[in-house]
Amino acid sequence: MMYAGRGLVMALVAAVVCGSARAESLTFAPLPMESPETVVKQVKPMLAHLEKTTGIDIRIDYSSDYAEILQKFADGKLDLAYLGPLPYLTLRDRVAQATPLVHFKEKSGSATYTCAIVAPADAKPDLSRLKKHKVALTQPLSTCGFLSTDGLLRQAGSRLDDNLYRYLDKHDEVALAVTRGEFELGGLKTAIGRKYAHMGLAVIAESGPLPGFALVANAKTVSKERMDQLRDALVAAEGDTIKGWGDNIRFGAVAAFDGDYDGLRRLRRQANIPETGNF
CATH class of the missing domain: 3.40.190.10 (Periplasmic binding protein-like II)
Structure with missing residues (x-):
């Protein structure tokens, strides 16, 4: 009985330890x-x-x-x-x-960052009159997606609704799609966009600090x-x-x-x- 009692105690201790481990x-x-x-x-x-x-x-x-x-x-x-x-x-x-x-x-x-609109370095799109351009975006819930990109275009005198936009999910996918010529512009985090400068990508508009x-x-x-x-x-x-x-x-x-x-x-x-x- 003594050993059985000791076994029960050990089992209870193990259960408590396992429960604590899960909690942590x-x-x-x-x-x-x-x-x-x-x-x-x-x-x-x-x-x-x-x-x-x-x-x-x-x-x-x-x-x-x-x-x-x-x-x-x-x-x-x-x-x-x-x-x-x-x-x-x-x-x-x-x-x-x-x-x-x-x-x-x-x-x-x-402790802040910015969002950007990027385009091929040799392109010079006029953001004040932008219409029917293909624009690559990240995701609907991405700060640098529709929210920031549309905000930057509105500051310049245009808006996303007058253009063709599509969500590509990830920031690097946006950058690569623009460098491949599949889209004329893209909206993404500025720091990520600048990583693709060696592939001919240029920042043409940048948001304020976020x-x-x-x-x-x-x-x-x-x-x-x-x-x-x-x-x-x-x-x-x-x-x-x-x-x-x-x-x-x-x-x-x-x-x-x-x-x-x-x-x-x-x-x-x-x-x-x-x-x-x-x-």
Whole structure:
């Protein structure tokens, strides 16, 4: 009986330990801006640092588009997500517990970034009279997709609705489609567009500063203590710790707050973003 009792105690302890281990495992969704292989390679070193610093196991859950990430987050299947400003605002509308932890800095050291319209370097499109041009976009929920591209065209005197636009999903696919001559212009993140300058791609219009891409936590599934640990670990990371991280997250981070998005909220209220292209 003594041994049976001891076995029961050990089984209960094991169950508690296993339950604790599960509670300390978080699921992270990267943003599908580039190919899955590229994205996973970029985020793994950062996640390894967070695991080492906090003692939390972090699993990657890759989704093919923004909408899938937001649905999983709303369903409580994601604890952390790497999101641009527009996906975050869309998520926040659905999940009030979506909490931005940090903004990742750009290479310049700024915690903001810009979107751009790109075209072949030898083309000189007149954005003030743009009509019937083929325009490549990322995704409906991409900040640098319809929202920013239409905004830039309206500033110049045109609009996307007077042109032919199609969603191609990823930023690098937009850049490549323009370099191949399949589209005359494209809308994407400026930093990604400039990576294709050697292939003849040029930035012809650029937006004002937008809140940097953020690590967003699900306060429904992640405690405040854990969120504070994750935020502190990323803000404190520097030097050799971050030099091997991906291009979009290797320049440091600053604390993020929901109020950082108020300017973009006002812009989004004026926009009617279509779910599909018009050709």
